[in-house]
Amino acid sequence: MEPSKRISQRALTLWRIYGVIYTSVTLLLTIGGIILVILFDWPWWLIAIAAAILVLETVFLIWLIPSIRWKRWRYEVTEQDIELQHGLFIITRTLVPMVRVQHVDTEQGPLLRKFKLSTISISTAATVHEIPALDEEEAEHLRQSISSFARVAEEDV
Amino acid sequence: MYKPRKLHPISAIINFMKSLKDAIFPLIIVFLFNGNMFRGDVEWIPLLIWAGALLLILSFGVIRWLRFRYWLEDGELRIEYGLIFRKKRYIPIDRIQSLNFSEGIFHRPFQLVKVTVETAGSTGNQQAEAELTAISRMEADQLEGLIFDVKNHGKGTEAGEDEAPQQPERTKVFEMRNKDLVLMAVTSGGAGVVLSGVGFFFSQILDILPVGVIYEEVLNWIKIGVLVVAAAIFVIVLVAYGISILLTMLRYARFTVLLDGEDLVITRGWLEKKQMTIPLNRIQGIRIDENWIRQPLGYASVTLISAGGSIQKEAEQQLRLLPMIKKTEIPHVLKNVLKDYKIDVEYNRLPARAKIRYMIRSSWFAWAACIPVSYFFYPYGLLSIFAALGFTGIGWLSYRDAGWNLSGQQLSLKSRSFIKQTFIMKKYRIQSTYLNQSVLQRRAHLKSLLVALKSGAGTVVAPCLYMDQKDAEHILNWYRPYS
Numbered sequence: 001m002e003p004s005k006r007i008s009q010r011a012l013t014l015w016r017i018y019g020v021i022y023t024s025v026t027l028l029l030t031i032g033g034i035i036l037v038i039l040f041d042w043p044w045w046l047i048a049i050a051a052a053i054l055v056l057e058t059v060f061l062i063w064l065i066p067s068i069r070w071k072r073w074r075y076e077v078t079e080q081d082i083e084l085q086h087g088l089f090i091i092t093r094t095l096v097p098m099v100r101v102q103h104v105d106t107e108q109g110p111l112l113r114k115f116k117l118s119t120i121s122i123s124t125a126a127t128v129h130e131i132p133a134l135d136e137e138e139a140e141h142l143r144q145s146i147s148s149f150a151r152v153a154e155e156d157v
Numbered sequence: 158m159y160k161p162r163k164l165h166p167i168s169a170i171i172n173f174m175k176s177l178k179d180a181i182f183p184l185i186i187v188f189l190f191n192g193n194m195f196r197g198d199v200e201w202i203p204l205l206i207w208a209g210a211l212l213l214i215l216s217f218g219v220i221r222w223l224r225f226r227y228w229l230e231d232g233e234l235r236i237e238y239g240l241i242f243r244k245k246r247y248i249p250i251d252r253i254q255s256l257n258f259s260e261g262i263f264h265r266p267f268q269l270v271k272v273t274v275e276t277a278g279s280t281g282n283q284q285a286e287a288e289l290t291a292i293s294r295m296e297a298d299q300l301e302g303l304i305f306d307v308k309n310h311g312k313g314t315e316a317g318e319d320e321a322p323q324q325p326e327r328t329k330v331f332e333m334r335n336k337d338l339v340l341m342a343v344t345s346g347g348a349g350v351v352l353s354g355v356g357f358f359f360s361q362i363l364d365i366l367p368v369g370v371i372y373e374e375v376l377n378w379i380k381i382g383v384l385v386v387a388a389a390i391f392v393i394v395l396v397a398y399g400i401s402i403l404l405t406m407l408r409y410a411r412f413t414v415l416l417d418g419e420d421l422v423i424t425r426g427w428l429e430k431k432q433m434t435i436p437l438n439r440i441q442g443i444r445i446d447e448n449w450i451r452q453p454l455g456y457a458s459v460t461l462i463s464a465g466g467s468i469q470k471e472a473e474q475q476l477r478l479l480p481m482i483k484k485t486e487i488p489h490v491l492k493n494v495l496k497d498y499k500i501d502v503e504y505n506r507l508p509a510r511a512k513i514r515y516m517i518r519s520s521w522f523a524w525a526a527c528i529p530v531s532y533f534f535y536p537y538g539l540l541s542i543f544a545a546l547g548f549t550g551i552g553w554l555s556y557r558d559a560g561w562n563l564s565g566q567q568l569s570l571k572s573r574s575f576i577k578q579t580f581i582m583k584k585y586r587i588q589s590t591y592l593n594q595s596v597l598q599r600r601a602h603l604k605s606l607l608v609a610l611k612s613g614a615g616t617v618v619a620p621c622l623y624m625d626q627k628d629a630e631h632i633l634n635w636y637r638p639y640s
Binding site: 091092093096097098126 | 464587588589590591592593594595596599609610611612615616617633636637638639
């Protein structure tokens, strides 16, 4: 019953890179903090706290969250409907009938482009649904098929 | 109607009043800083600026009226206005969803109406909307007639548009009784709104007036005694409540719902008379609200969820179909309007294991706050336990009032946060459906159902939290279109 398709394996690498970027910002702040502690003789436990945050961030942002997120992400597109499933602690399953689809967009930032990935967003009259980090070609193919399915399916809004 | 027409001259005044309302605060501030008028040393320059600004606003109003033209041509409603930037707005008549009339205090003496043109508002911004500030009642009726003529005429040539022919006569569906109007005003939550307005007013004054003087005044007040202050606050609350009652009565007086062919027409208001048209085929669902004062009295309100128009902010108030009605009478009234909506369905309750989750969900923050509050304000802080108990009680009520029903093409969801809300919607109007499940809920085989509907330019979500997993999946499968 669950949607069957997974998003690109490269998404995992990409999300880990995002994690590394966030963590390196914290790292820079921590280094700055250490210098301040040494210069102004602030208490040492400040460094301990900063280090703990750094370790937690490394574990969560680079390792745990991307892999859980990737494992959970599923989608399936048929002629009748689009089904998505994702989430970390709360798993959300979404069903969008094809007749409700108004338009489909694909979007690609610089990092996504480097990894040949692309994000697809599906809009109904009231809601927007996103599938992040799909393979470039897969996204292109999906966009075309969704828009042609949506055109065939007819019903009044 | 095919020649460009002007609005009634009174629209210059209305434009002026409207701009004045926006500019009133800066003007008052200039006025207050203008020395002490009672001592006689008036400074003239600020006063001149004041008069100049007023004159400018007035002339803008007049110019706007002078340059405004509207007419019908080539199946379009065309409007042109603007002095420096000429603006033209052409609205295809097929796109027009409804014309809404309203009469303000300036309109009444001259038999005028304000006409607002509602379109489908495809992108959600206010681009395709138009407003005729003041035209005569006769012209408005003529315009309405012509627009419907064009719409019906165009029907033959354009396939796909299926609109039923206009019936000339209107049938009255609902009229609010005076007894209900009074009851509604007395039990409305509007008191809170007026109160916050009063609070806002005082905060503005405090910013403007010299604080030092006020401070001494306050010290004096405290000497007089807390009792006086309390009495003053009580009086303010009472007055605010009175104003709120009055405003509600004025706004909803003579509330009538008419069925006009395929449109619903709602008219209401005493001083300012409003007429609102809602095409039946734009209705996405209905919502029944019961607040905690009205519920014990057996009263509820019914609001339409409509995709029509670009109405956003005021939508709530305008789309209230039955603002105050005995709950038992709702099916009887709606039977004539929305035939395929079944109101009195049997609701399935949620499983017992969801009860504790509802209670935790609504009260965990209160219990968490309880601990530091009790500790730091030791004896009296313990009273916060009662507040936490209250929130737990609300959670229990939310559990008791939640429910769902599936019958044919109709899904009904009941839920409560503070107000008990019942959403009734059709499968073919639901835009998308979500099932949520947290790690903890998975162990208990519970899932939360969220259903999205289009409302105006936005979205409204009908919830039913912590359903049995099987039921939730059953509803998702019901929503799935079959081949």
